[in-house]
Amino acid sequence: MDESGNLTAGPPAAPKNRYQAEKESDSLIKSGLKLNHLRLISALADHGQVSAAAEALTISQPAASRMLHEIESILKAPLCDRVAKGMVMTRFGDAMARRARAILLEIREADREITELKTGYGGSVNIGSVTAPAISLAVPAINRVRALYPSIQINIQQDTSNSLARDLISARYDFIMGRMPDDMSPRQFDARPLGLEKACIVARAGHPVLRKRPVSLAELSEFEWVFQPPGSLLRRTLEVMFIERGLPLPSNVVSTPSVTLTMALIAETDAIAPIAEDVARFIAASGNRMGQIAIVETDFHINLKPYSLITARGRALPPSAKLLHDVILDECERIRLDDGGET
Numbered sequence: 001m002d003e004s005g006n007l008t009a010g011p012p013a014a015p016k017n018r019y020q021a022e023k024e025s026d027s028l029i030k031s032g033l034k035l036n037h038l039r040l041i042s043a044l045a046d047h048g049q050v051s052a053a054a055e056a057l058t059i060s061q062p063a064a065s066r067m068l069h070e071i072e073s074i075l076k077a078p079l080c081d082r083v084a085k086g087m088v089m090t091r092f093g094d095a096m097a098r099r100a101r102a103i104l105l106e107i108r109e110a111d112r113e114i115t116e117l118k119t120g121y122g123g124s125v126n127i128g129s130v131t132a133p134a135i136s137l138a139v140p141a142i143n144r145v146r147a148l149y150p151s152i153q154i155n156i157q158q159d160t161s162n163s164l165a166r167d168l169i170s171a172r173y174d175f176i177m178g179r180m181p182d183d184m185s186p187r188q189f190d191a192r193p194l195g196l197e198k199a200c201i202v203a204r205a206g207h208p209v210l211r212k213r214p215v216s217l218a219e220l221s222e223f224e225w226v227f228q229p230p231g232s233l234l235r236r237t238l239e240v241m242f243i244e245r246g247l248p249l250p251s252n253v254v255s256t257p258s259v260t261l262t263m264a265l266i267a268e269t270d271a272i273a274p275i276a277e278d279v280a281r282f283i284a285a286s287g288n289r290m291g292q293i294a295i296v297e298t299d300f301h302i303n304l305k306p307y308s309l310i311t312a313r314g315r316a317l318p319p320s321a322k323l324l325h326d327v328i329l330d331e332c333e334r335i336r337l338d339d340g341g342e343t
Contacts, residue, residue: 031074035107038100040067041079045097046170049086071096105171105315112318123320124153128164129177131259132197132276133307136335138177141327152320160232161307165189168312174321175311177328179233191308194332198277199234199302202284204267205292214299218247224271225250226262233304238274241300259283267292274302 036057043053054064072079079093089097112123129138134156142154159167161178168176169188177194180186201220203209209223221242227250228235235255242249254271256262262273263283280295309328311317317325 028074033071033074035104037067037071037074038103040064041071041093041096041100042104044068044080044087045089045093045100048088052086101171108171109316109318112320123318124155125321125324126155126157126173127175127177127321127324128157128159128167128173130161130164130179130197130307131158132278133177133194134158135276135282136278137194137328137331141324141331144327144331145324149320149323154324165310168310171312171315174317175309175325177307177309179305179307180310188313189310190313191310192329193306193308194328195335196306197304199237199274199304200277200280201272201274201296201298201302202266202280202293203270203272203296205294207270207272207294207296209270209272209296210294213297215296216299217241217245220272220296220298221247221250223250224252224254224269226254226256226265226271226273228274229255229257232257234274234276234302237302237304241302263293272296 039057040053043056044050047053047056050064050068051061054061057064059067068079075092075096077092078090079096080087080089115123127138138156142156145152145154157164157173161176162181162183164173164176164178165181165184167173169184180189180191201215209215209220212219227238239249254265256265259275259279262275265271266273277295280293284293284295309325309332311325
């Protein structure tokens with residue numbers, strides 16, 4: 001109402017419960033949330049026990065318990081529920097653990113990037129791979145990168161594709177070489193196809209099976225076998241081939257995930273084994289006792305699923321990891337051209 005008594009339009013009053021995004025965006029920090037709190041949340045999610053989380057952070061269990069109470073007071077929500085053998089994260093805990101991992105990763109990557117900018121690719125790279133591309137692509141790429149930047153630290157681990165993918169999402173790897181996991185959403189990943197993995201049958205030099213060429217799967221079924229563990233891709237592929245041909249599965253089988261043990265077993269016996277073709281050629285060319293193996297010429301081919309260069313979607317690679325990533329792609333293209341353009 002103005003001085004004359006007339007009604008005037010004014011600005012509408014703000015709703016009492018309107019969310020103040022700008023005002024509340026840093027409320028957790030103002031309430032006292034610290035980096036050590038985030039480290040504890042991440043450790044609790046990883047280990048499922050206060051004692052194990054405390055050990056991982058090299059603090060006492062009472063200190064970890066006090067810190068957990070502090071976090072829950074700041075959040076005004078429970079992070080975990082106590083169960084018989086430890087604890088499980090609540091939905092609040094899961095949400096905070098996901099954010100905590102991302103924040104801690106960014107801080108770690110910032111530290112690594114600053115170091116690399118100061119020293120010139122003097123940082124570190126962590127990658128994981130299934131066996132075949134580790135030998136055919138990672139090894140030559142690593143040699144090239146180290147020739148350019150001798151101070152770079154490269155850590156490479158070999159595992160199954162599903163395990164590698166879980167560790168990639170947990171930020172244990174910068175990138176991996178393997179297959180898209182069966183048990184995770186593909187939306188979490190970006191992938192560049194690298195090639196088709198081929199496998200072959202190997203036996204010790206002088207094995208009776210080498211006298212006939214080529215050999216059928218039916219003839220091979222009579223021998224002892226060294227297989228990868230049940231459920232592994234290569235073993236499952238061979239088992240399907242036996243079944244599709246109406247052949248009985250081999251009955252005399254030793255199972256091991258170790259290539260070294262596989263080679264030791266076939267070197268001393270008449271057992272045969274399926275392994276990645278790149279691995280077989282590398283071992284056969286090594287010239288030592290483990291290399292005294294031969295690839296069995298067969299009348300069939302063992303082609304496995306294609307593998308890819310996989311990164312976590314939305315996560316930028318630091319300079320040193322990006323360098324190795326790109327050199328691996330270059331190695332893949334070089335191999336493709338050497339093979340006449342075939343993928």
